[in-house]
Amino acid sequence: MNTRKIDLILYxxxxxxxxxxxxxxxxxxxxxxxESTADFQYRNFIQENFAYLITYILISKKNLYLRDGFYNxxxxxxxxTATYALVSIVVNVLIVEKPFLLRDDYTVFLLLFYGLCLIxxxxxxxxxxxxxxxxxxxKSTLIVGSDDTAKSLAAILxxxxxxxxxxxxxxxxxxxxxxxxxxxxxxxxxxxxxxQVFFVTFSVFKEQPYLKxxxxxxxxxxxxxxxxxxxxxxxxxxxxxxxxxxTVIDPFDFPMDKIRNRIQKRxxxxxxxxxxxxxxxxxxxxxxxxxxxxxxxxxxxxxQKRTGMSNKTFNCLKLRTMKQNKASEAKQVVNEDLRITxxxxxxxxxxxxxxxxxxxxLFGQMSVVGPRPHMLFHTDLYSKEIFxxxxxxxxxxxxxxxxxxxxxxxxxxxxxxxxxxxxxDMDYIENWSLIKDIKxxxxxxxxxxxxxNAR
Numbered sequence: 001m002n003t004r005k006i007d008l009i010l011y012x013x014x015x016x017x018x019x020x021x022x023x024x025x026x027x028x029x030x031x032x033x034x035e036s037t038a039d040f041q042y043r044n045f046i047q048e049n050f051a052y053l054i055t056y057i058l059i060s061k062k063n064l065y066l067r068d069g070f071y072n073x074x075x076x077x078x079x080x081t082a083t084y085a086l087v088s089i090v091v092n093v094l095i096v097e098k099p100f101l102l103r104d105d106y107t108v109f110l111l112l113f114y115g116l117c118l119i120x121x122x123x124x125x126x127x128x129x130x131x132x133x134x135x136x137x138x139k140s141t142l143i144v145g146s147d148d149t150a151k152s153l154a155a156i157l158x159x160x161x162x163x164x165x166x167x168x169x170x171x172x173x174x175x176x177x178x179x180x181x182x183x184x185x186x187x188x189x190x191x192x193x194x195x196q197v198f199f200v201t202f203s204v205f206k207e208q209p210y211l212k213x214x215x216x217x218x219x220x221x222x223x224x225x226x227x228x229x230x231x232x233x234x235x236x237x238x239x240x241x242x243x244x245x246x247t248v249i250d251p252f253d254f255p256m257d258k259i260r261n262r263i264q265k266r267x268x269x270x271x272x273x274x275x276x277x278x279x280x281x282x283x284x285x286x287x288x289x290x291x292x293x294x295x296x297x298x299x300x301x302x303x304q305k306r307t308g309m310s311n312k313t314f315n316c317l318k319l320r321t322m323k324q325n326k327a328s329e330a331k332q333v334v335n336e337d338l339r340i341t342x343x344x345x346x347x348x349x350x351x352x353x354x355x356x357x358x359x360x361x362l363f364g365q366m367s368v369v370g371p372r373p374h375m376l377f378h379t380d381l382y383s384k385e386i387f388x389x390x391x392x393x394x395x396x397x398x399x400x401x402x403x404x405x406x407x408x409x410x411x412x413x414x415x416x417x418x419x420x421x422x423x424x425d426m427d428y429i430e431n432w433s434l435i436k437d438i439k440x441x442x443x444x445x446x447x448x449x450x451x452x453n454a455r
Contacts, residue, residue, distance in 0.1 A: 012124075013056055019120055020052055021045070023113040027105045051088040055080060058087070070125045074118060081114045125162075132161040139310075140194055141165045144186065144214060145201030146172040146179060149230045153199060153246055163243060168193055173210075183210055190221055196310050199248070201228045215251060222311055222383075222390025227251055255432040256395050264434050265367065272368050272441075273361040281355060288319060288343075288352065295343040298324045301356060306373035309396045314365045316373055317356035321347050351444070357399045369437040370398025371425035372409070382418055389418075392425045395432075402428035402436075405443035 024045060132138055141157065143150045150170060157167040169180040171189060180189055189195070200214050211227075218225035227249040242248055255261050289300040298320055306316040321344025340348065347353040360366040366373070371392040374382070383389045403409070403424035408417060428436070443449070 015120060016056070016117065017049060017052065019116045020048065020113055023109055023116055024048060026112060027109045047091050048088060051091040052084055054091070055084040055087045058083065070122060073121055073125060077114070077117050077121060081110070081117065085110055129162050132164055135166065138164050138166040139196040140168060141197050141199065142168050142171055142180060142189065142193070142195055143199045143201065144171045144183060146170050146174070146176055147201055147230060149228060150201045153201070153228060153243065156243060156246065187217055187221070190223065195223060197224045197226060199226045199228050201230055203230045219388050219391050222393040224394070225251065254394065254429055256429070261432070265437070268434060268437065269361050269367050273358040276358045277362065281358065285355070288347070291343045292320055296323055296341045305376050306397070307376060307379040307393060308365060308373060309393055311390060311393050313376065314360070317360055319347055319353040319356060320344070321353045354399050361399065365396070367396040367398045368400070369440045370396050370401055371428070372401050372404060373397035385415060386419055386422055388426065389422055391429070392422060395429055400440060400444040401425060402440060405440050405447055405449055407449040
């Protein structure tokens with residue numbers, strides 16, 4: 001799941017808490033509570049929010065409202081509300097001497113909350129469906145296979161825009177009339193059509209050597225692959241990646257593939273970047289901007305196109321540390337680079353030029369910790385030299401990373417240096433934990449290795 005979907009899950013929590021508190025406020029306002037019960041009502045306000053947070057945690061895997069029709073959403077909202085009512089009863093009995101649930105208006109409160117949730121999510125559903133029908137928030141995809149399962153999946157992807165896929169066609173072992181091409185042309189088609197994810201149907205009973213090639217291609221191109229078994233009945237489980245009721249298997253099991261891990265990381269990113277922006281950038285950025293302006297002509301910020309998650313290009317923000325030059329988009333900074341200004345040398349030495357990237361983190365383009373984003377020129381260059389280079393793009397790029405705190409930052413004039421950087425990046429992706437992120441942040445601030453090769 002990408003960053004946007006994680007953000008939406010968090011937004012939905014905020015939305016539901018807003019609806020909860022609005023319902024509570026409307027019911028209480030209608031009853032015109034007098035001052036003698038004000039403290040009692042305040043305690044009820046806290047406990048109901050607490051009960052709902054518990055509910056949200058208990059059924060967090062059912063928070064994905066974007067991948068099905070509104071009927072299923074209504075059922076999930078009903079289930080969530082019923083669960084919340086049970087949790088609320090327990091919290092009321094255990095915490096409050098005069099439980100809110102004993103009041104006559106408690107039932108009205110629950111019904112109002114349920115009704116407003118249905119209305120709110122129906123509006124969200126209509127907006128998302130309309131947006132995806134117009135091609136927004138979708139992933140370009142194709143299906144490797146032309147069997148009945150592949151055709152059923154194609155029909156689901158085509159007729160259910162709410163799923164978020166832009167289905168472009170089939171690729172098959174045979175050159176059939178309705179296909180985009182043969183399997184041998186898949187790599188070329190991925191590049192030509194800018195494919196972001198592709199599905200592969202397979203039989204568990206037949207030896208299909210091309211599956212290994214498909215996995216290798218996924219790693220080489222840095223895009224996700226989804227395996228779809230032709231005999232779905234053999235699998236008595238439904239993964240969270242099921243598409244329209246069809247079981248889909250993700251062969252890459254990274255820690256960041258788990259919803260709870262992605263939510264944890266996103267919350268940590270938002271909290272940390274917000275704190276840095278409010279407590280540090282708010283006063284330090286104007287000072288550094290003034291020094292940059294005094295030191296040399298040109299803008300305060302340096303905006304550069306870089307490769308982000310899923311090979312998407314984004315604008316990476318930095319404080320300008322060099323004199324304006326035409327080679328900045330392709331030429332890496334080297335030792336004693338004459339392009340670097342006096343204040344720029346100071347900023348680079350202490351990593352202060354990266355501070356504006358916390359804005360990119362807040363907007364979800366980057367993470368505090370992750371593989372460093374590279375220039376587009378380097379992405380093209382090293383993806384040809386290092387087989388699994390683009391696999392770094394399975395997750396969001398970071399302001400700092402596991403490679404950087406181990407001394408692999410700065411100039412990569414020799415190929416082995418980039419290979420080591422990629423090696424550390426892949427180790428981070430495969431072994432991510434929130435504790436590891438915290439350790440990397442501290443190492444960035446206090447480890448000598450993190451300041452090596454600063455240019």
